[in-house]
Each structure stands twice: as C-alpha cells, then as structure tokens.
Amino acid sequence: MNRVAVVILNYRTPDLALAALESVAAQASPEDALIVVDNQGGDDALERLRAGVAARGLRDVGIVPSPVNGGFSAGNNLGIRAVTARAYLLLNSDATLRPGALDRLWEALEADPGVGLVSPRLLAPDGTPQSNCFRRHTPVSELLAASKTGPVERLLARWRVALPPDDPVAGVDPEWTSFAAVLIRREVIEQVGLLDEGFFMYFEDVDYCLRARAAGWRIAHEPRAEVVHLHAASSQLEALSAARRRRPAYFYAARRRYYGKTLGHLGPLAANALWTVGRGIAWTREALGNKAPHAVERELRDVWLG
Numbered sequence: 001m002n003r004v005a006v007v008i009l010n011y012r013t014p015d016l017a018l019a020a021l022e023s024v025a026a027q028a029s030p031e032d033a034l035i036v037v038d039n040q041g042g043d044d045a046l047e048r049l050r051a052g053v054a055a056r057g058l059r060d061v062g063i064v065p066s067p068v069n070g071g072f073s074a075g076n077n078l079g080i081r082a083v084t085a086r087a088y089l090l091l092n093s094d095a096t097l098r099p100g101a102l103d104r105l106w107e108a109l110e111a112d113p114g115v116g117l118v119s120p121r122l123l124a125p126d127g128t129p130q131s132n133c134f135r136r137h138t139p140v141s142e143l144l145a146a147s148k149t150g151p152v153e154r155l156l157a158r159w160r161v162a163l164p165p166d167d168p169v170a171g172v173d174p175e176w177t178s179f180a181a182v183l184i185r186r187e188v189i190e191q192v193g194l195l196d197e198g199f200f201m202y203f204e205d206v207d208y209c210l211r212a213r214a215a216g217w218r219i220a221h222e223p224r225a226e227v228v229h230l231h232a233a234s235s236q237l238e239a240l241s242a243a244r245r246r247r248p249a250y251f252y253a254a255r256r257r258y259y260g261k262t263l264g265h266l267g268p269l270a271a272n273a274l275w276t277v278g279r280g281i282a283w284t285r286e287a288l289g290n291k292a293p294h295a296v297e298r299e300l301r302d303v304w305l306g
Contacts, residue, residue: 003031004106004183006089007079010049011039011069016093016230018052023096024089025058027103035062037079040069071200071250072179080194085186092180094230095122104225105183116188116217117209119177120225122165129165130229133174133221136206137161137258139267139274146278148294149285173218176209181227188212196261200250203258210262246297256306272303 006024010017017036024034036053038046046065053061064082066075076090087109089102101120108118122130135141140159144152153160163174182205192211195204209219259267279300 002033002083002085003029004087004089004102005033005035005080005083005085006091006102007076008034008036008091008093009039009072009075009079010036010045010093011075012045013093014038014045014048014052017049018056020091020093020096021053021058021061022056023098024091024102025056025061027097027099027101029103032102033062033083033085034058034060035064035079035082037064037066037075037082039066039071039075070197072202073195073199073204074197076179077194077197080189087183087185088189089183090179090181091227092229095181096228097181098123098226098228101225101227104222108220108222108225109183109185112218112220114216114218115220116185116212116215117177117219118183118225119174119219119221120181120227121221121223122178122180122227122229124231125228130231131162131165132178132180133163134161134176134178134206135159135163136175136210136262137203137271139259139263139270142271142275143278146275147281148278149281152278152281174221175213175219176206177219177221179205179208180229185217188215188217191215191217198257199254201254202251203254207258207261244294244296247299247302249302252302252306255303268306275303276300 006028008017008020021034021036028034036049038049046063049063053063062082064078066078080088087106089105105118105120109115119132122132124130138159140156141161144156144159192215196207199207213219256268259271263270279295282294
C-alpha cells in the first residue's frame with residue numbers, strides 16, 4: 001500500500017497543475033503515489049498534461065480523465081478511488097508544496113492516531129499567511145459577513161468564520177480547514193465516506209470536516225508544512241466578489257445544501273434571514289454615506305433563491 005497518494009485536480013489549468021505536480025515529485029518518496037485528475041478541462045488539457053509530465057521526466061504519475069466535470073468533490077473522489085494509500089493529500093492545482101511539506105504533514109498525522117486530517121500553513125506567493133483554520137458557518141456568521149461593520153464584527157467576533165492566519169499553531173483543532181491542501185487519513189474515508197458530490201464546488205470542505213469531527217476525528221494544523229497558494233487562480237469566486245460581480249449559481253446552491261445538512265430544513269431560511277439583517281445594516285450605512293458599497297451583483301436575489 002502506498003504511504004500518501006497526492007491527488008491534484010485540474011480544470012483548465014494544466015500549467016498550474018504541472019507546477020503543483022513538480023513541487024510534489026521533488027519531495028515524494030517511492031512509497032507515494034501521484035495522481036492528476038483532469039475534470040473535463042477541455043482546451044487539450046489532457047494532452048498538455050501528458051506532454052508536460054513526459055517533458056519533465058516525471059515517472060509513475062497517474063493521469064485520470066474524468067468523463068464529466070462533476071465538480072471539486074467528484075473529481076477528488078475519482079482520484080481517491082484510483083489508488084490505495086494510507087493517507088490522501090488533496091492539493092489544488094494552484095498550490096505548490098515548499099520543501100519538506102509532504103513529510104511534515106505525514107509526520108503530524110502519524111504522531112497522533114486521533115488526528116484524521118492535517119492542514120498545512122497556506123502562504124500567498126509573497127509569503128503572506130492565508131487563513132486556513134476556521135469556525136463553522138452559522139446564521140450568525142452570515143449576519144457578520146453581510147454587515148461588514150466594525151461594531152458588529154467586534155460584538156460577534158466569536159462567530160467570525162476565519163481564524164487569524166497568524167494564530168494557528170501546531171496541534172490546534174479547528175472546526176474545519178480548507179481543502180486547497182489537506183492530508184486525510186484513509187480510516188477517515190473508510191468511516192465517513194468520500195466527499196459529498198452534492199456540492200459542486202464550495203462548502204464541501206467544511207461539510208467533510210464536520211462529518212469527520214462528528215465521527216470522533218480531530219483536525220490538526222502543521223504550520224511547519226508550508227504550501228504556496230495562488231488563491232482563486234483555479235476558481236474565480238474571490239475575483240468576482242472583489243469586483244462585485246455576480247457569483248456563480250453553484251456557490252449559492254452549495255451554501256443552501258450546507259445549511260440544510262447542518263441545521264435541517266429551516267437552516268437555509270435562518271441563514272438567509274440573518275444575512276438579510278446584516279445586509280440591511282450595511283445598506284443603511286451606505287445610504288448615509290458612511291460606507292462604500294460592497295454588495296455583489298444580484299446577491300439578495302441569489303441568496304434567497306439559492
């Protein structure tokens with residue numbers, strides 16, 4: 001059985017996927033397996049991946065073509081099913097491992113049999129830490145995020161989803177971690193199953209972490225394992241949000257699914273109601289001229305229609 005199977009999901013970013021693959025191959029042991037899943041990327045992505053692997057002299061790399069673009073969960077599940085390993089490192093195509101990161105993640109997993117998932121420290125290309133440890137999303141956190149108002153943020157700080165990126169230390173047990181890069185123990189997958197393919201993209205990581213925690217597994221953070229993350233290079237959600245342009249429908253569908261799974265059939269309603277309260281606070285400040293507009297195009301409509 002392989003030690004670690006590294007699964008890199010490509011969707012129309014073959015050059016990024018090859019860079020991610022190179023960073024892994026430079027530190028992988030003979031016991032590790034390297035898998036690239038092409039999620040129906042089009043634009044000759046599959047051929048470019050194969051040619052890139054050959055040109056770089058990379059050996060024993062499994063390239064798995066997906067028959068359809070089933071999204072983030074489905075693509076990673078395809079890679080997990082393709083190989084047997086003691087642990088699986090899910091790695092975004094827009095992420096690269098710094099030297100030693102793979103072994104450090106593995107050592108953190110091996111050090112505590114109660115740990116089911118291990119997150120690395122995520123860094124921007126300039127070395128700035130990115131948030132990678134989080135509290136769960138709740139209706140109150142929706143109010144907080146929508147208001148974007150200092151007094152509200154201070155009052156409801158305990159419900160803020162993202163933990164400060166400089167705070168997490170080795171051994172921290174966050175409620176969830178980003179699946180831009182995460183090492184998952186095989187026994188976790190055997191116990192709680194694969195990623196929920198009902199999430200096309202977004203919220204699948206928090207959903208999976210909460211399922212693992214409910215089954216008794218801990219989530220560890222290993223800041224000595226560093227991963228450079230281009231952040232939204234393989235998806236455009238943050239760029240759309242920053243430009244206040246409409247987010248894709250699958251984001252709102254995933255949000256609705258998450259609240260339905262975690263809080264029952266009234267969960268999405270509660271989340272939407274408190275988001276609307278928060279948006280009302282922000283709108284009032286904007287109308288009074290005390291705040292620049294920040295709402296995303298058609299956001300109110302999309303939040304409620306999911």
